[in-house]
Each structure stands twice: as structure tokens, then as C-alpha cells.
Amino acid sequence: MNFSQLELLRLLPETQFNLSKAADKVNIVQSAASRHIQLLEEELGSPLLERHGKKILGFTPLGERVMQEIEGIDLAKRNIQTIADDYQANRNGALHIATTHTQAKYLLPEPIRKFREQFPGVTIYMVQSSPGEIIDLLYRHEADIAICTEKMEDSEKLAIKPCYEWNHVAIVPQGHALATAKVTLEKLASYPLLTYSPGYTGRSNIEKAFAKQGLELDITLSAADSDVIKTYVRLGLGVGIISGASYEPGNDSDLVCIDLAHLIPRSMTKLAYLKQLYLPTYLRCFIDELLNAGVGRPAA
Structure with missing residues (x-):
């Protein structure tokens, strides 16, 4: 043998x-x-x-x-x-991050910036994929760490840590009827909705909230990308439901953001890695940066 x-x-x-x-x-x-x-x-x-x-x-x-x-x-x-x-204090290497578009754009920039200041010799590879595929990348050793909201289920092989909690918001163009109204799930259900594809960015919590009220979801468009949803809200296709962190006041001033924290359960973004995998110093530092970023985030 x-x-x-x-x-x-x-x-x-x-x-x-x-x-x-x-x-x-x-x-x-x-x-x-x-x-x-x-x-x-x-x-x-x-x-x-x-x-x-x-x-x-x-x-x-x-x-x-x-x-x-x-x-x-x-x-x-x-x-x-x-x-x-690690024993030789090697500050070179590669960091493979598996995540979704939303986390890559809205959570990771600041932790990665701080990480690069400490470990400029480490090459960062970011793989954007679906939440289900993200976990498979860990098991196949094609990623060192996974970051997502959906599909992060307990497993004896995974170490899972909560990163940050967030809520959904509705977005509509300026002048829309919902822009100045008291928003309820019943009112939202009366409009065509644009939100995340099944399995992405808290979609399951959206479905649970409407189902609990016995309301049908009229999904006109589903996408994995918040920016895609915002684009089609601007075209008048319906009301968008996105992560609160995805609304950027500077870039999205033409849209009205409506907090839905009281209507849709809050979601938790988590990070995961293989329990039995030895974590090099630079990976442990990156995890610390992620957790610190999560603690410091506003409750969006």
C-alpha cells in the first residue's frame, strides 16, 4: 500500500x-x-x-x-x-474565500483591506457561488473559509461562527405609493416583488414571514445580486426586498429605503471552516477581522 x-x-x-x-x-x-x-x-x-x-x-x-x-x-x-x-513564520500563501456576491461587496472590503495591511504577501482568491456550493467548496478543500447566510447548517465537520445579524428592507422609487405609507406585509403582497433567488441572502426568512400571515408571494424577478434587484426596481417592475446592508444612501438616493425589521425575521450571516483543518496564523487573523467587522456593523 x-x-x-x-x-x-x-x-x-x-x-x-x-x-x-x-x-x-x-x-x-x-x-x-x-x-x-x-x-x-x-x-x-x-x-x-x-x-x-x-x-x-x-x-x-x-x-x-x-x-x-x-x-x-x-x-x-x-x-x-x-x-x-507556520512554524517558519511564512507570511506568504493563499487565502481562498467562498462567499456570495452580497457578502463579497458589502461585508468583505474592510476586513480584506485590514488583512492586506498585515499580510501583503498572501494572495486572496474569492470564489462567488451559491450558498449550497460554498459549503461543498470547503469539503473539497477548494476554499479555506465560507461566508454566507443560507445553507449554513450544523455539521460535526464544520466550525461555524456567527458573524453579524441584519434585516431586510424594501426599496421603491421616489414618489412610489409605499414611500410615505405605513408598510405591512399585506401591502407588500399586493405588489409584484423583486427579491433574492431561493437559497440566497435570507430568502427563507422572507418566505416564512409571508407564509405565517397566509400571504402569497408574487415574485416578478429573483436574483442572487442586490444590484440586479435595484436595477429592475428602478425600471418599475415592482417593490424590491433586499439586505439592509445593500442599500447605499450615496448611490441609491433615487430609491426610498423602508425598514422591514418588524415584519421579517432578522437573518444571521455566518462563517465556517473545517474543524480538523489546521488554521495558519494569517487565516486566524482574517477570521478575527471578519468577526470584528461583524461586531462593528450597524444593525442594518
């Missing part, structure tokens, strides 16, 4: 069990990869892969159990390298 055999097995799910692609990732030919796995199965005395002819369908029960151990070995390898770099 050797690391090359175990690494091939680890890569198979990432390549949809395409042995040729897994072989490419470890710089060997497919025939050699096939032989590596065959020798491992012979050593263990039982198949690790379910096959139909030459096609690999997935893992056998033994293969699934072996994969759990391989994940631990891979994590240990990553931790050993990171610990060694």
Missing part, C-alpha cells in the same frame, strides 16, 4: 469516477492507474470499486469505509505542510 494508490482513490469522486482524469491529476497513464488500484484490491483481498465492464460505478462498502480513512490521511498531509509553513 502506498500514497499513490490512496491518492488515486481520493480523486475518483472528484472526477466522477473517470479513471483517466484521476490518472492525469497524478501524472500517470490510465493503465498504470488501473494497475495501482488492482494491486491495492489484491492486497486488501476485496474489491474497492463497483464496476460494470470497464466502467467504474462507485465504491463498494469496503471502498466507502477505506475512503473515510483516506480523507483523514489527506487532511493530515495538508495540516503537516501548513504547520511547517
Whole structure:
């Protein structure tokens, strides 16, 4: 048994069990990869892969159990390298942040600015994706930290920390009937609504609030991006419901912002990372900057 055999097995799910692609990732030919796995199965005395002819369908029960151990070995390898770099006070490296557009634009600029002052040698990679995909990026080691509001469910593998609490607001053009009226969910429900796509930026709390009152949501447009919603509110398509942090008085003075904190439950943006992953000094500092930014934010 050797690391090359175990690494091939680890890569198979990432390549949809395409042995040729897994072989490419470890710089060997497919025939050699096939032989590596065959020798491992012979050593263990039982198949690790379910096959139909030459096609690999997935893992056998033994293969699934072996994969759990391989994940631990891979994590240990990553931790050993990171610990060694940290021990040498290495101030270079890469920080991979998985987040949504809203957090990237409205939460992260100031923490990243402060982080860059402390660690100018660290390269920052920001991956914007859906909340569900953001967590998967952590598990696939394609992100060091995830930041989002939705889909951040408790997991024994994740360390999850609350970052900041916020509320939704309604936005309408100047002169709109709601601009000077007392806003209720019933009044909002009488207009076409523009808000976040399901799974984004507290959309679930919006749905819960209307459902609790027995009201139907007439969603004219859904988007992952607050700026897109604001654009179409300006075109007169309906009333926008966005994160309070997304309303910028300087840039959005043509829109009226209406606080909905008393109508829609507040949302919590959280950060997460893998519990068993060793956190280098620069990542711990970045987490501290995020948490400090959250504490210092107004209750938008």
C-alpha cells in the first residue's frame, strides 16, 4: 500500500469516477492507474470499486469505509505542510474565500483591506457561488473559509461562527405609493416583488414571514445580486426586498429605503471552516477581522 494508490482513490469522486482524469491529476497513464488500484484490491483481498465492464460505478462498502480513512490521511498531509509553513513564520500563501456576491461587496472590503495591511504577501482568491456550493467548496478543500447566510447548517465537520445579524428592507422609487405609507406585509403582497433567488441572502426568512400571515408571494424577478434587484426596481417592475446592508444612501438616493425589521425575521450571516483543518496564523487573523467587522456593523 502506498500514497499513490490512496491518492488515486481520493480523486475518483472528484472526477466522477473517470479513471483517466484521476490518472492525469497524478501524472500517470490510465493503465498504470488501473494497475495501482488492482494491486491495492489484491492486497486488501476485496474489491474497492463497483464496476460494470470497464466502467467504474462507485465504491463498494469496503471502498466507502477505506475512503473515510483516506480523507483523514489527506487532511493530515495538508495540516503537516501548513504547520511547517507556520512554524517558519511564512507570511506568504493563499487565502481562498467562498462567499456570495452580497457578502463579497458589502461585508468583505474592510476586513480584506485590514488583512492586506498585515499580510501583503498572501494572495486572496474569492470564489462567488451559491450558498449550497460554498459549503461543498470547503469539503473539497477548494476554499479555506465560507461566508454566507443560507445553507449554513450544523455539521460535526464544520466550525461555524456567527458573524453579524441584519434585516431586510424594501426599496421603491421616489414618489412610489409605499414611500410615505405605513408598510405591512399585506401591502407588500399586493405588489409584484423583486427579491433574492431561493437559497440566497435570507430568502427563507422572507418566505416564512409571508407564509405565517397566509400571504402569497408574487415574485416578478429573483436574483442572487442586490444590484440586479435595484436595477429592475428602478425600471418599475415592482417593490424590491433586499439586505439592509445593500442599500447605499450615496448611490441609491433615487430609491426610498423602508425598514422591514418588524415584519421579517432578522437573518444571521455566518462563517465556517473545517474543524480538523489546521488554521495558519494569517487565516486566524482574517477570521478575527471578519468577526470584528461583524461586531462593528450597524444593525442594518
